[in-house]
Amino acid sequence: xxxxxxxxxxxxxxxxxxxxxxxxxxxxxxxxxxxxxxxxxxxxxxxxxxxxxxxxxxxxxxxxxxxxxxxxxxxxxxxxxxxxxxxxxxxxxxxxxxxxxxxxxxxxxxxxxxxxxxxxxxxxxxxxxxxxxxxxxxxxxxxxxxxxxxxxxxxxxxxxxxxxxxxxxxxxxxxxxxxxx
Numbered sequence: 385x386x387x388x389x390x391x392x393x394x395x396x397x398x399x400x401x402x403x404x405x406x407x408x409x410x411x412x413x414x415x416x417x418x419x420x421x422x423x424x425x426x427x428x429x430x431x432x433x434x435x436x437x438x439x440x441x442x443x444x445x446x447x448x449x450x451x452x453x454x455x456x457x458x459x460x461x462x463x464x465x466x467x468x469x470x471x472x473x474x475x476x477x478x479x480x481x482x483x484x485x486x487x488x489x490x491x492x493x494x495x496x497x498x499x500x501x502x503x504x505x506x507x508x509x510x511x512x513x514x515x516x517x518x519x520x521x522x523x524x525x526x527x528x529x530x531x532x533x534x535x536x537x538x539x540x541x542x543x544x545x546x547x548x549x550x551x552x553x554x555x556x557x558x559x560x561x562x563x564x565x
Contacts, residue, residue, distance in 0.1 A: 463492055463504075463552050463565040470559045477502075484518035492552060492563060495536070498523045503536045504552040504563045511545035525549065 465487055467474050476482040477496055484495035486507055493507040495518035505525065507515050514529035524541060525534040532545035539548045555562045 463487075463563060465492075465563055467494060467561040467563070468559060469561065480520060483520040486515070487563070490515070493518060493525070494554070494561065494563060495525070496520075497536050502554045502556060502561055504554045504561075505534070505536075505538045506550040506552075509545055510540075510547035510549065511543075516549065 467477070467485070467487075469478065474485050477485045477494065484493055486493055491507055492504050493516060494502060494504045496502055498520070505516070509516050509527035509529065509532055511527060511530060511532050514527050516525045516527050516532075516534065518525055522533075523536060525536075525538075526532070527534075527545065530544050531542065532540065533542040534545070534549050535541055537548075538551040540546060550565075553564050555564075
């Protein structure tokens with residue numbers, strides 16, 4: 385690298401902001417050290433720069449919605465498990481502010497209704513497969529992704545979901561809840 389001495393010509397005046405870009409005899413004015421680059425170096429740098437710009441452009445072409453697979457239809461999976469209400473892992477089920485737990489495999493949501501009973505529904509929204517949550521205040525289920533609302537029986541109260549959540553049978557024996565399909 386070598387520094388270049390620059391002599392300003394008679395046309396480089398402060399009143400004309402673009403005149404300062406050119407020196408004597410119309411040659412470009414360079415304020416940085418002079419870099420000499422070979423043709424193949426230029427094409428490599430240009431190709432790398434173009435690849436970076438295009439990858440950014442292609443990345444912006446993706447969809448903003450999540451394309452998860454909807455939940456399987458009723459009767460397509462066998463559910464059979466037991467929850468112990470005395471187990472500290474299930475303490476949130478009896479918490480009035482929370483009121484629900486997911487099964488160990490995450491396929492089922494079990495909730496305590498305002499009437500004091502327990503319901504079990506498929507945990508994934510039928511619209512795009514997002515996990516639903518129980519809302520104890522409204523005694524219903526909501527999908528946080530697009531706002532679909534479901535009743536405690538699984539029926540759709542508000543879309544965009546059009547299919548109901550699969551409901552499961554819940555039998556309480558003492559402090560045990562047995563959930564089956």
